[in-house]
Amino acid sequence: MPMTDSRTLYIHTIGCQMNVYDGEQIERMLAGRGYRPVAGPESADLVVVNTCAIREKAEQKVFSFLGRLARLKRERPGMMVAVGGCVAQQEGEKIRKRAPCVDVIFGTRSINALPGLLDAAEVTGRPQAELAMSPGEAAFVTARPPEAGAGPASAFVTIMQGCDNFCAYCVVPRVRGREVSKPPESTLAEIENLVAAGVREVTLLGQNVNAYCGGAGGCDFPELLARVNAVEGLRRIRFTTSHPKDLSEGLMAAFGRLDKLCHHIHLPVQSGSDAVLARMNRKYSRQIYMDRVAALRDHCPDIAITSDFIVGFPGESEADFEQTLSLMDAVRFDGVFAFNYSDRPGAPAARFRNKVDPAASSRRLERLLNFQKTVTTEKHAAMVGKVVEVLVDGPARKSAPQFTGRTFGNAIVNFTPEPADRMDQMDLMDRTDLMDQFRPGRRVRVLIEAAFAHSLRGKPEPREAKGEKSHAA
């Protein structure tokens, strides 16, 4: 029974950008069935929980949120709860043992089944589940495109599902299945629809986009990027994540060749020790990683490189950790994400014996983060006085006339068009004109005036600065 009357929907997303993308698709899919989004679960007829299993803490968050929903459901028994994502795929119907308030469970490749599951749960009054690992294009969620002009400045586009790499600490291949690529034609049509809706920057998503191989002709990732680069109206392309072992010469060359491809790559290294990398089953050495970084910088000297680290992986010694710091010193990343290792049930490393003392691991993590903070701050400080092109994301703070956006290299820039007192004196029309120049999706040249550990601050610069390259069409 299709549901066409107006109902309210709240989507709670935990985890990575792929979950954020799935949440956006679910919202559009259910909008076609009369659901309109609300700001919180308290007033929602349907709550969809988009779960993450990558770390124990993320999984704990899921069950703590479900506990909150159980209390709400006691007050409003008509509310429905659906759980999707990696925890749903991994735990399946066991979720209901810990959280009986759940009406629908859907797996990572069963999002298209959600409307039918909701109908069935409503009609029968019984919980429903679908966990099939749909093959091929069916693995990807298909929602209607956003309305013309309704798109944000930037949007995610999932181009791959799953992973074939089986890193020792990771459950992704088990919960998202083996690699499958979305055909290039579907990817391009999706991007063209987003651009028509007002999107100016897309981030192509997959667990390892370098392994992309879509369509009958086996279009590889550099070829896909070239085709996306040709989409009229699009200004910037980003992608994540890349596995170092699959970073091809063609992809590295694309950074110097494609004018819309942002000069930023996220290239997770995880450790600087060969012994740890081997135990992690990463399939590259410290030297191979450093060689790839050097080659990337040959192709694109100003490329920003960010990375991920796992600290305290089983068996990591102090000497191994020093190797990590020395790699960071040699590469000088633009930013890193780093976490203490924690066991994931089902991942091979959970069975490894020589676990690192949590206190020692936390001390190492703190050293690593402090080291990176110094490097990022120095890199940001070197940008003071330069003019950069910023793609506007939107207002930085609701209460102040401050905007935020990102450079071609992915640094966050906050800027204020005019001092607040001058803004206050402007008439409404001038103020509206000014604000229009900084709408989401606009490109603004900004003179950098101050640098911080996580962002830069500046003011819009109308003139073309000497020596600055203006990126994108």
Ligand code: SF4
């Ligand atoms: S590359 Fe490794 S860490 Fe990344 S999703 Fe695949 S198995 Fe997990």
